[in-house]
Structures are given as structure tokens and as C-alpha cells.
Amino acid sequence: GAQVSTCSQIGALASCDAEKTCQWNSISLQCEDHPCFAHCDENNCKNDPNNKCMWNTNNLECEKAVCTDYKNQLDCKDNQCQWDAAKDPSCFEPDCDATTEDACVNLGEKCQWDTSLQPPDCVKTPCYYNKTECVADPDCMWDDVCSDPVDQKCVPKRCTLDSHKTQAGCQADIYCVWS
Numbered sequence: 001g002a003q004v005s006t007c008s009q010i011g012a013l014a015s016c017d018a019e020k021t022c023q024w025n026s027i028s029l030q031c032e033d034h035p036c037f038a039h040c041d042e043n044n045c046k047n048d049p050n051n052k053c054m055w056n057t058n059n060l061e062c063e064k065a066v067c068t069d070y071k072n073q074l075d076c077k078d079n080q081c082q083w084d085a086a087k088d089p090s091c092f093e094p095d096c097d098a099t100t101e102d103a104c105v106n107l108g109e110k111c112q113w114d115t116s117l118q119p120p121d122c123v124k125t126p127c128y129y130n131k132t133e134c135v136a137d138p139d140c141m142w143d144d145v146c147s148d149p150v151d152q153k154c155v156p157k158r159c160t161l162d163s164h165k166t167q168a169g170c171q172a173d174i175y176c177v178w179s
Contacts, residue, residue, distance in 0.1 A: 020063035026136040080108040098122040127154040
């Protein structure tokens with residue numbers, strides 16, 4: 001059935017992000033439909049390759065899923081969230097607070113062990129977003145050279161002052177030009 005969105009009528013970031021069918025566009029500074037909202041059936045909703053989507057059985061809509069939506073450890077971990085049965089809610093966004101490499105890796109793709117830091121530390125993975133959030137982040141780019149949507153992902157831009165702090169470092173990368 002046809003779904004009616006009210007996202008464009010929301011004018012504030014916090015109000016927009018609180019809506020399960022909306023997302024904030026940080027470039028246009030407007031509230032827009034979340035990509036999950038476009039799915040009209042449960043199967044397409046659950047199998048979206050680029051977005052965490054969840055089927056709402058009450059209003060029969062596809063909504064963006066957040067970690068606190070997952071009620072069991074398996075679903076939580078499968079969706080790159082962190083599980084702690086002692087906390088309520090038990091499933092939450094990873095805070096990347098692990099103190100060992102193994103513990104950090106076990107938190108999933110949203111966290112990574114950064115050996116460039118002294119001492120090495122567990123940090124949030126840069127550019128771990130869906131396509132809309134990725135394009136909105138000036139330090140990230142959507143890698144869609146693969147035609148298979150499953151292989152497309154958000155990656156750090158190759159040629160930034162963060163990736164190449166010096167002219168020599170930039171020029172050593174065949175993909176970058178110092179300007």
C-alpha cells in the first residue's frame with residue numbers, strides 16, 4: 001500500500017532522528033525519508049544490503065533499526081551492536097571501550113584496533129555509515145566501483161589532510177594530488 005511520509009514537515013535534527021522512518025540530511029539541513037521507508041514488504045525490508053531496517057508488525061512499515069531494537073544477543077551481534085545482559089537495554093551502539101585487541105575485534109566492524117596510537121587503543125571505525133550518512137560526511141566517500149550492492153560501502157576519502165598530513169605523503173599515493 002501507499003505510505004505517506006511526514007518527514008519533510010519536521011524542521012529539527014533531534015525530532016527528525018527520533019522518527020523511525022526519517023533521517024537528517026546534514027547537507028541540505030532537512031528531514032528526509034529514511035531509505036528503509038521505501039520498502040513496502042517485510043522481506044525486502046529485512047534484506048536491505050545497505051541499511052539496518054526492521055519491519056514494524058503493528059503499522060506494517062519498514063523502519064530504520066537501532067541497536068536498542070534488538071532483544072536477543074544473536075540479532076544484536078549480527079547487526080554490529082554490543083550486547084551486555086547486565087544493562088537495560090542489553091543491546092546498544094558499541095562504545096569501543098575494549099582494552100585488548102581481541103575484545104575490540106569482538107565488538108564488530110564499528111570498532112577497530114588502532115596500532116598507530118601509543119599505546120594502541122580500540123576506536124570507532126571511521127566512515128561506518130549507510131550511503132546517505134556517508135555522502136553527508138566530508139571525510140568519507142561511497143565506494144560503488146563494485147556493481148554488486150552488497151559490496152558497496154562507505155570508506156574514508158583517500159586524499160585528505162587526515163590521511164596525508166604532508167605533501168610528500170600525498171604525492172606518494174598514486175591516487176592523490178597535492179594542491
